[in-house]
Amino acid sequence: MENQSANVDLSKIKRGPIVAALIIGAFVAILNETLLNIAFPDLMADFKITESTVQWLATAYMLVVGMLVPVTALLQQWFTTRQMFIGAMMLFLVGTVISSVAPVFDVLLVGRVIQALGTGLMMPVMMNVILVIFPPEKRGGAMGMIGLVIMTAPVIGPTLSGLIVEHLSWRWLFYLIIPLAAFSVIFALAFLKNVTTLTKPKVDVISILLSCIGFGGIVYGFSSAGDRGSWSDPVVVWSLVAGGIALILFVWKQLVSRNPIMDLRAFKYPMFSLVTVLMLVMMMSLFSTMIMLPLFMQQVLLLTAFSAGLALMPGGIINGIMAPVSGVLFDKFGPRVLVIPGIVLMCVAIWMFMGIESDWTKGHIIMIHIIMMVGISLVMMPAQTTGLNQLPRSLYAHGTAILNTLQQVAGAIGVALFISIMSSGAKEYMKTSKDPTSPSELIQSMVAGLHNAFFIGLCLAVLALIISLFIKRTHAPKEEGAEQAAKAQVQTSKG
Structure with missing residues (x-):
C-alpha cells in the first residue's frame, strides 16, 4: 500500500506532468460519455432492440456515475492518488475492451457500466488533486485547463461519432478509445505522484x-x-x-x-454554498440548449446527426479555447469580472433562442450558440474554483464530491424537465391546430414547445445572474493547527 502521501513535500512536486496525466484521462473519459449516442440507431439494428432498451446505455452510465461520485470523498481517504486514478483508468480500459467485442447487448451494457465506474471515480480525484497541488492564487489557470477538456470533449464526441458511424462500424467508437485509455494508464504510471493524505476513516x-x-x-x-x-x-x-x-x-x-462519507460541513462556508446553488441552476439552464438545439436541427431543419454535431462544434471549440484564458483572468482579477458578464451573455443567448423559428438558418444558430458558449466559459471554472477555494484542505475531497454529484443530478433533472416542457408545449399547440396531421403543423408544434422550454431556460439563467451578484473572491481558512496535529499524529504512530 502506497501510504507515503502524509509526508509528501508539495513544494518539490512537478505539477506539469501530474496535470498532463489528469487531463489525458479526463479527455478520454468525457469524450466517451457523448460518443455513443449518435450510434443508437445502428445498435438497435445490430442487436434488434427497441429505443427504450438502447437508452439504457446512456441512462446506466449517468446512473452509475451519479451513485459513485458521492463515495469518492471516502475512497480518497483510503487510497492514494495513484491508486485511485490508475485504478479508475484501468476500469475504464477494461470496460472499453468488453464493449468493443460485445456479442450481445447485455455484454455491451456491462462494458458501459464498467466504463462509468472508471469515470465516476476519476473526475472528483482530478479536481481534488488540482486543489492540493496548486495554491489558491494559481488554481484558476489549472482549473481552466481542466475546463478546456471538460467542455471541448463533449462537443467533439458527437461529431467524431457521426463521422465514424457513417464510414465504419460502431465498434470503432471503442477501438479508437482503447489506445488512448492505455496511453493514459502508462503516462499516469510514469508521472503521477501521490499528493493526498490518507486518514482511513x-x-x-x-x-x-x-x-x-x-x-x-x-x-x-x-x-x-x-x-x-x-x-x-x-x-x-x-x-x-x-x-x-x-x-x-x-x-x-x-x-x-x-466520519461522514460526504462532509456537509462544507456548506458552512457561504461562498461554497452560493456556488453550489449557482452551478445547479447553470447546469439546468445549459441543458435547455444542449438538449433542445440538436432536436430542433434534426427534426425541424432536417439536418443529419453529423451535420447537427458539426453545427455545435464552433461554439464548443471557442469555449474550450476560452476556458484556460478565463482561468488566467480569474487568477488576476477574481470571479466577479468574469462570472457576471458570462451569465449576462448566457441570458442574451437564451433570450435570442426564445425567438427560434422553423425558417432559421444553421448560421443563425451557430452565432447564438457561440455567444452562449463564450458566456459559459467565463462562468463554469471560475465559479467552481471560487467556491472550492474557501474550503479548508480537509474538505477538498468532500467539496469536489458534492459539486460533481449535484451536477450529475442537475443534468438528469435538466434533461427530463426540458423534454417534458417541450412535449407539453407541442401538445397544447396541436389542440388548437386546424390540421393536426399536416407535417408543417407538426414542425410548428415543436417550435411552440421550444419557445416554452427556452422561456424556462431564460428564467433559470436570470436566477443564476441574481445569484452571481453575491459572488466574490475567497481565501482558504488557515489550518496550521490542524496540519501540526496531523504531523504530530504521524510522529506518534511512527514512535
Whole structure:
C-alpha cells in the first residue's frame, strides 16, 4: 500500500506532468460519455432492440456515475492518488475492451457500466488533486485547463461519432478509445505522484447504501421521466420517492456522523454554498440548449446527426479555447469580472433562442450558440474554483464530491424537465391546430414547445445572474493547527 502521501513535500512536486496525466484521462473519459449516442440507431439494428432498451446505455452510465461520485470523498481517504486514478483508468480500459467485442447487448451494457465506474471515480480525484497541488492564487489557470477538456470533449464526441458511424462500424467508437485509455494508464504510471493524505476513516456502510439509493433513485427517476415522457409513470414516481426518502436519511446520517462519507460541513462556508446553488441552476439552464438545439436541427431543419454535431462544434471549440484564458483572468482579477458578464451573455443567448423559428438558418444558430458558449466559459471554472477555494484542505475531497454529484443530478433533472416542457408545449399547440396531421403543423408544434422550454431556460439563467451578484473572491481558512496535529499524529504512530 502506497501510504507515503502524509509526508509528501508539495513544494518539490512537478505539477506539469501530474496535470498532463489528469487531463489525458479526463479527455478520454468525457469524450466517451457523448460518443455513443449518435450510434443508437445502428445498435438497435445490430442487436434488434427497441429505443427504450438502447437508452439504457446512456441512462446506466449517468446512473452509475451519479451513485459513485458521492463515495469518492471516502475512497480518497483510503487510497492514494495513484491508486485511485490508475485504478479508475484501468476500469475504464477494461470496460472499453468488453464493449468493443460485445456479442450481445447485455455484454455491451456491462462494458458501459464498467466504463462509468472508471469515470465516476476519476473526475472528483482530478479536481481534488488540482486543489492540493496548486495554491489558491494559481488554481484558476489549472482549473481552466481542466475546463478546456471538460467542455471541448463533449462537443467533439458527437461529431467524431457521426463521422465514424457513417464510414465504419460502431465498434470503432471503442477501438479508437482503447489506445488512448492505455496511453493514459502508462503516462499516469510514469508521472503521477501521490499528493493526498490518507486518514482511513471508519467505513459507514449504511451511509454508502443510502447514498446509492438516494442519488441513484433521483438520477434514474428524472432520466426515466425524460425517456418515458411522463411524470406519472409508476417507475418515475417510485424512483423519485425512494430516492428522496433515502436522500433525507443520508443527509441526516452525515450530520450526526463523526466520519461522514460526504462532509456537509462544507456548506458552512457561504461562498461554497452560493456556488453550489449557482452551478445547479447553470447546469439546468445549459441543458435547455444542449438538449433542445440538436432536436430542433434534426427534426425541424432536417439536418443529419453529423451535420447537427458539426453545427455545435464552433461554439464548443471557442469555449474550450476560452476556458484556460478565463482561468488566467480569474487568477488576476477574481470571479466577479468574469462570472457576471458570462451569465449576462448566457441570458442574451437564451433570450435570442426564445425567438427560434422553423425558417432559421444553421448560421443563425451557430452565432447564438457561440455567444452562449463564450458566456459559459467565463462562468463554469471560475465559479467552481471560487467556491472550492474557501474550503479548508480537509474538505477538498468532500467539496469536489458534492459539486460533481449535484451536477450529475442537475443534468438528469435538466434533461427530463426540458423534454417534458417541450412535449407539453407541442401538445397544447396541436389542440388548437386546424390540421393536426399536416407535417408543417407538426414542425410548428415543436417550435411552440421550444419557445416554452427556452422561456424556462431564460428564467433559470436570470436566477443564476441574481445569484452571481453575491459572488466574490475567497481565501482558504488557515489550518496550521490542524496540519501540526496531523504531523504530530504521524510522529506518534511512527514512535
